[in-house]
Amino acid sequence: MRLLATKHPNFAADFADLLTREGSAPQVGSAVAEIIARVRREGDAALLDYTSRFDRVNLTPETLRVSQAEIDTALACTSHELREALTLAARRIETFHKMQLPSGIEFTDDEGATCGMRWTPLDAAGLYVPGGKASYPSSVLMNAIPARVAGVRRLAMCVPAPHGELNPLVLAAAHIAGVKEIYRIGGAQAVAALAYGTASIRPVDRIVGPGNAYVAEAKRQVFGQVGIDSIAGPSEVLILADDSANPEHIAIDLLAQAEHDEDAQSILITTSGPLASAVASAVEALLPTLPRAAIASASWANNGAIILVHNWDEAVDLANRIAPEHLQLMLAEPDGLFSQIRHAGAIFLGHTTPEAVGDYVAGPNHVLPTSGTARFASGLSVYDFMKRTTYLSVPPHALAAIGPAAVALAEAEGLTAHARSVSTRLGKT
Amino acid sequence: MRLLATKHPNFAADFADLLTREGSAPQVGSAVAEIIARVRREGDAALLDYTSRFDRVNLTPETLRVSQAEIDTALACTSHELREALTLAARRIETFHKMQLPSGIEFTDDEGATCGMRWTPLDAAGLYVPGGKASYPSSVLMNAIPARVAGVRRLAMCVPAPHGELNPLVLAAAHIAGVKEIYRIGGAQAVAALAYGTASIRPVDRIVGPGNAYVAEAKRQVFGQVGIDSIAGPSEVLILADDSANPEHIAIDLLAQAEHDEDAQSILITTSGPLASAVASAVEALLPTLPRAAIASASWANNGAIILVHNWDEAVDLANRIAPEHLQLMLAEPDGLFSQIRHAGAIFLGHTTPEAVGDYVAGPNHVLPTSGTARFASGLSVYDFMKRTTYLSVPPHALAAIGPAAVALAEAEGLTAHARSVSTRLGKT
Structure with a gap:
């Protein structure tokens, strides 16, 4: 963890260093290009071969797709409590995204020309869901529900099944979100199949969802053939807190971000030296109590930071320069700062609004722009699954x-x- | 020109062939990667060197930017008629794009949680304007005005000046659209400078505007560092016409698209054999009368098509599969078909609404999704210059x-x- 203060003479350089993130290595680019070219050329055969090699599971064109019986079994294995939780989350996510549904425009001007614009849904969307340890049912809801609310007729989901294993909760979430077409494939080969199609998988119009460096690079390479959402980097949280905040709450919120993965970044900005110390101590005390302590420790040690500022103007300026994916305003009066934030994926206001409640059940999307891209990008929404046609008479x-x-x-x-x-x-x- | 008919046994293959477009060659990718890397490493020095090499103009950090005196001179050289035309176009484009300005959402639900979403403009946008022969003042208006309407504070425009020459009308259009920061650079080096910044050019948040294969590839490669608009391919028009349409009007409309460049594509779909013949003859008669006959002939010969269909259901189905950039409905009653079109960049309704009126003055944007990407993409808009932040309390x-x-x-x-x-x-x- 780095302790920075705006009063230090090296602050500008330290702050710039804190925000430096590197892109994917060039060898990922050529490996992905080869995978995409082969899937385009050989279709299912290439897809099955890569899946056998990378995921250690041997599939046939018939078993690529997850059967209804498997989905039913997964649902039957899901506890009543989790089904209820997924259903509550799905309902709230649907409510929020329905509020986003845009209206067209049409007007006839003084010269008598009629100009208009209408929104229509995509025909087909591809949802990429990571497999293995980072296979999250909440992400299935966050990706699928906006597409369904937008009116997309066909949702095709890909989730890799390393060694043949699928997370039953992912299948249960897909069922609750109305996704019926699920393929147990992943990586660049899945992105290529969704973009170009194979004998078994019809192509889609847009591919969304996070993935590893290969998936991100594949999305970049198929962009233009299909639409994509933003290319996700490591997750981050920025917390602005004053003395009214509970240091232990701040600490567990910073660690909630840090437990995602070692590249995740958690930053606290405060005007209060005593709060900074108390949070630093609370993080150290909490860390060993976490099952994912190894990951969270590495993230906090390498990417974590506490920044002391003179005043809230400085804090707002730094927040806008960070353009954080998640921003928590743990302030006695958060509204004043809220109105000054120009760049952030999602903002969480007040002491009882931790990011985690938004990650799961609040309603707004948890797929958000990372690595400072909130300067120009937005969270996943119904707009990602619609397009506009202008018209003129x-x-x-x-x-x-x-x-x-x-x-x-x-x-x-x-x-x-x-x-x-x-x-x-x-x-x- | 290809004459296709849905009744021909080979139609499916012929139609697929008609829509086959190829992406940029792999050597463009590595050349562009090198240019971007060098501009990131060496800044202005690399920018000036590439500009000297590719555009044959020797600049200094001081002359990179177009001076106010040059803009004033360009304005003074612009005829009263053209100034009036640019001003009329700018006013109408502004009116249409103001209608697009979105509203945020906010609601408190039954459980007492407040969910919201607000739209904010980007801080800075980069506008790429092609130089040389395809340097169009209308494109300056279409790119800059939505950004200004969105509330973007800083617009930085790049336009290459081959052999030192700039189109004065482009500078006049920039002035009318409120763009003050103009650099006489182009190509992948300009895109790299806008994305990463140099000593002379501050970086922007999003880069929009069409360009050649190098510019398109550079935009793809800097995507993630900055936002980009869609990657533009050759321009296309699809015209659906019945016997009520004037064949000479259809012919000149097809040729208006064909005169853009040899890769442009013009397609007519009709149920009427006599109309198809009349249009084919009219195109041949009109071609030699055009100053750009060589380009238009090559485009029409290689990419043009007339497709005969049995009925309008077939026509609508083909139109949705083409997902055209521009769609003209030259029908006695266009409204019925209009409601069945799911994928198109812009639609022009009726006999007195040629695409060209929309290209210049109607109001909707002329930067539109090409090559079938209207399946998932939209024309340039104020949304391209804004982003959304969700919030939660x-x-x-x-x-x-x-x-x-x-x-x-x-x-x-x-x-x-x-x-x-x-x-x-x-x-x-």
């Missing part, structure tokens, strides 16, 4: 009013056919 | 209601610190 009298300007500009650009496409119609009005 | 009684479900799910996922981050607060409520 120009009756003759409106063309007479605005057409000559189009002709002038087209001629100035040397595009004669454009100009004549308008002028030939003006002659007849 | 959970008072103690709401945490008591929904917290236990979060604890159950976190424990099921093996994320103990997540669970305790919620449960430690439940103890006190």
Whole structure:
């Protein structure tokens, strides 16, 4: 953990260093390019071969897809408490994302031209769900429900099954979220199959969901053939806290982020030296009590930070420069700072709103822009599963009013056919 | 030009062939990677060297940026008619994009949790404008105005000046659109400078605008460091027309697309054999009268097509499979088909609404998804220059209601610190 203070002469360099993240190594790029090319060329055969090699499971075109019987079994194995929890989460996530549903626009202007824009859902979306240890049912809900709310007709989910094992809760969550088409594949080969299709898997229009460096690179490479969501980096939390906050609550929140993986980053910014010390001590005290202590310790040691600032203006400025994925405002009066935050994936207000309640059940999405990309990117939403078509209707009298300007500009650009496409119609009005 | 008919036995293969487009060659990828790496390493020095090599113009850090005097001169050289046309276009584009401005959401649910989402503009956007022959003032308006309407504070525009030449109308359009920060650079080096910054050019948050294969590949490679818009392919138009349409109007509209570049694609779908013949003849008659006949001929010969269908259901199905960038419905009653189109960048309704009027002055954006990407992508908009932050406020009684479900799910996922981050607060409520 690094202890920084804005009053230190080295602060600017230390702060820049804290935010330095590296992208995927070049060898990932060429390995992924080869996997994608082979899946495009050989289809299912390549998919089955890579799955056998990387996931140590031998599949056939018939067993690629998870059967309804397996989904039923997974549901039957899920405790009543967890089913209820997934259902409550699904209902709340659905409510929030329904509020996002956008309206089209249409208006007729003074010249008589009608301009409009309408939103329509994608035909098919691919959901990538990581396998193994980081296979989270909550992510299935967060990816699938916005797509379903958007009106996407077909959802195809890929989840790798290392050594043949699937997390039954992932299948239960898929069922609750209305996903029926599930393939037990992962990695760059799954992304390639979703983008280009094989004999067994029809292609989709957009692929969303987090994954390892190979999955992220594959999404980058298939971008253009299909849409993708943002390329996820390690998860991070930034907490701004004043003396009204409970240091043990801050400590467990920082560790909740740190337990995700060793690259995760937890940062506290405060004006209070005593709070900073108390949180640092509380983290050390809590760490050994966690089952994932090894991961959380490495994350906190390598990427964690506590930053002491003179005042809240400094804190807001740093927060906007970090553009955090998650921002907790553990302040007696969070509203004032809230309005000054320009860049953040999601903001959690007040002492009883830890990020974890948003990770699971609150309603807003937990798939959020990482590594400072909240400067330009947003969390997953219904908009990710819809697109807009603009439209235009120009009756003759409106063309007479605005057409000559189009002709002038087209001629100035040397595009004669454009100009004549308008002028030939003006002659007849 | 290919003449296809759905009744032909080979139609499926011919149609698939018509839509086959190839991506950029692999050597573009490595050349672009090297340019980006060198601009990141050497900054201005690399930028000036590449500009000297590729654009044959020798600049200094002081002359990289276009001066206010140059912009003033360009404005003074612009005819009154063109200034008026640009101003009319700018006003209409602004009106349309203001209608897009989204509202946030906020609601407090039955459990007492407040969920919200707010939209905020990017801090800085980079606008790439192609240079040389395809340097279009209309594209400056279409890229810059949505950014300004979104509330972006800083717009940085790059336009290459081959042999030192800049199109004065591009500078005039930039002035009218409110762009003051203009650099005379282009290619992958300009994209790298906008993404990573140099001593002379501060980095931006998102880069938009079309360019050649190097520019497109550079945008793909810097994606994640900054946001990008879609990667533009050749432009295309699809026209659906019935016997009520004027064949000469259809012909000039097809040629307006074809004159853009040799890779452009113009397709007519009709139920009427006589109309198909009349349009084919009209295209041949009009071609030699165009200044850009060589380009338009090559485009029409290699990529153009007329498709005869049995009925309008077939036409709608093909249109949705093409997912055209531009779709003209030159029908006596276009509304019925309009409602059945699921995938298109922009739709132009009726006989007096040629694409060209939308290209310049109507209001909707002319930067649109190409190559079938309208399946998942949309035209440029204010949304491209904004991002969303979700927020959450959970008072103690709401945490008591929904917290236990979060604890159950976190424990099921093996994320103990997540669970305790919620449960430690439940103890006190």
